[in-house]
Amino acid sequence: QDMPETEFNVVGSIGTLSMYTDKELPFWSEQVPAETGGKVKANVKPFTELGFKGGEIFRLVSTGTLHMATTVLAYNSGEVPMNESADLVGLLGSVEELADAVDAWRPAFAEFLETQHNIKLLGFGTYQAQVIYCRDEFTAIADLAGRKVRASGASQQAFVSSLGGSPVSIAFAEVSSSLASGVVDCAITGALSGYKAKWSESARFISPMPVNFGLAAQLANLDWWNGLDASVQEYLTTGLAGLETSIFELAATETETGLACNTSGPCPHGDPAGMTLVPLTEADETLVAESVASAILPAFAERCGAECVATWNETIGASLGVTIE
Amino acid sequence: MTDTLIENVSRWLAWAAGAVILFGCALPITVDVLSRYFLNRSAVESFEISGFGLAACIGLGMAHTVTTKAHIRVDFAVARLPFPLRAACDLLAACVLAVVAGALAWFAWKTAAQSYAMGAQSMSLLRIPMVIPQGIWWVGLFWFAFVAVLAPLRAVLRLVRGDREGFNELVGSADINAEIDEAVHAAEGRT
Amino acid sequence: MIATALSLLLGLIALSLPVAAVLALVGYILSENYAFFPMTGAAGELAWNASEDFILVAAPMFIMMGELMHRSGVSGRLFDALTPWFARLPGRLMHTNIASSAVFAATSGSSLATAATIGTVAIPNMDKGGYNRPLFLGSIAAGGTLGILIPPSINMIIYAVLTDTSVTDLYAAGFLPGFVLAALFSGIVLVLVLWRPEWGGPKIAAEGLWRARLRGLPQLIPPIGLFAIVVGSIYAGIATPTEAAALGLIATVGLVAVNRQLTLGVLLAAFEGTARTTCMIMLIVIAASFLNFVMVSIGLVQAISDAVLGLGFSPLGMLFAIICFYLVLGCFMETLSMMIATTPIIAPVVISLGYSPVWWGVVFVILIEAALITPPVGMNLYVVQAVRKGGGAFSDLFKGAAPFLIAMMILIGILIAFPQLALWLPSILNPKTGG
Ligand code: NA
């Protein structure tokens, strides 16, 4: 292949989680140099190691300080409400549903990023389903009423409130010990990450209902991207589409193995933790749907504005058969 | 005259910075812990407010670290030098601090301005426009940069007048003494 | 690259430039020379992140507690209450110094505040005569260092932020080594006084000793209550470590009010002192976060880690070398700057040698305690010297503090041989993450 020598920096997702260690790191450090004969060199670092918190990455790609980055879109819901569109709390039931929603949304979102934020959208990624872990027994989502649930961000908090629970804000670093000591009754994290962090030793009950996912996007600064040789652009576009697919597959697998590991197995990562799985009932589904319709969607519409709502209705809404009034 | 004004304004801002820690961080957090324990719910979003409180404290209090020479300098070697060399080191230290302060104020401005341009809001249910906490932070850091840039200029002026004592008072390496007085006065209770 | 970075860092620090400015400057120079894109673009965001970090909110609250504590009268009454308990033990008040420091440390997050507070109430007794002054002063300076090993601890909070370790685990891990160190300090005093009985202070009348001991006990209630608020509340499931610091500050203000000392003047002085110290620390934190960003981006951290591991020492040999490095560095560097500047580089190396980050956190804090009492830059020595109103040779202090360094080295040896001394309590209190 006749590519020019190209070197750039890439900021990856959370450095300790499998999206980075199993997918992004091997892609940038092994696959890309191998496939391009060393012509394309990417210097990849997880944002956590760089001392970022997450919210600044979108801005830094937009201003061009960073060439390329993977970032969870919800980190920026405070300044770019549109980012939250496909990862709204309580809306989607599985990683597969998320993949469909994202496909419907992709062209509109890509255009939005290019025209409004000087960013080229190159693909998506996602974490496993984020589920609820609780210390004390519950048999239905309605039982969460009155419990202190650690929730991050306005959407999760609104969701917990509308289910009758009490949303509590605690620094991420303090969640694990707070759940252990009982500062909070319940907390939300990934189906497999909670197993790996041994949350099961303090929380004994788990609900398989995805609260949301942690949808991420692979972003590039538009000016920098336009300056790349066409052959490099073409190679990266195809390569990153492949990365997206494999990350979604990983997330789907990890959601399943995570739930299995936390309960009775089989578990490829260690001994099953023996937590009680609290299956989702029909009443639960009605409750969640009501909460989405009455709390999540109207709040999203208010943050996002009329134009954004119209885009949502035409893309994600159409694929789900839901309309925001 | 302007000297005392600079010092007084910096001290007033430091009082405000400390007050923010007590009334803007400790008090709301205590309210939230109590309401979570007794009422099972958070009351005032102290998690977010106190983070902004710390930023306000840092911004508003920073200039006072210049007027009281709070910044740590490892000066046991320099302190043994004859006055001209020592003065050169002191001046260099003040200039470098001024450059860093100016850069910090500039970057803080860019961050606050970008938040304003994007209409950024905080992540909690309060949805505070980010330009408010970042603006307070920036105003404090701007004053910090102003005071830090004036310090070496004022020091040179005193040196030209032959006022060595005044020069030492302004930028001389007395960090250790100041630090000790601080701890001791705190323990004894200042008047 | 490593040599450039290191010589820049040490050279600029030796020129007596402010440490915070040196860190920022080195970050800038490295990024100009080794990065292939302008890294200063991220400086504003990094500075804002460091400025509003919720976990770091605990630091100014502990600092303000230290500013207000003496006004509460708690420390003086604690000292008087503990005195009769050591009246028969050779060394007498020196043991009281250490014991009051240990108890006070359980309410205070800072070593300087602990040394200054206990020194203020203890030193007038030294001047009544009969004690070897260097040793007496040394027991206060060394005892004060317990402030950061026995929880709560500002240094542990900052270490936790820098290394992504749980503060809860670190607090639990520091508890037993903290009291063992206090016992070792007392042991050193005892041995020295048995060797030189004339150092040990005047006899105290034995009559009515038990009555005095029992009568003083209620004075222990305020410090124990504060400990319950600042540390107990964490393990009781009432508050997170950061929140507990806020509860402690409010309680301290309450104690000052009960002691009828809560005036506007007292508050403003505390505000000013808190702002000054907090901003001094936070400018270093902000500069260090920029330097860290640059060092990670240009691969310097990785290079250092590879170079150190490539030396081919055994893990124990490596650990020994790192401990020596900190003992030397600690002589010359202020401890917070040392901690913030070196942790992002050294901690990953120690962890990759197979040591637990919580265990290393405890050993590291003990090394910081050592740095606080080694000349020429030993802040606790300076604080005690300043509290000593009558004056006297500064050399008294480092002569007197030197024996206690031995106790610290013994404790590190014990921790290497029996890591469980630190790791057992966290594993009991927090089975999922401890150890
Ligand atoms: Na302590």
Ligand code: NA
């Ligand atoms: Na030292």
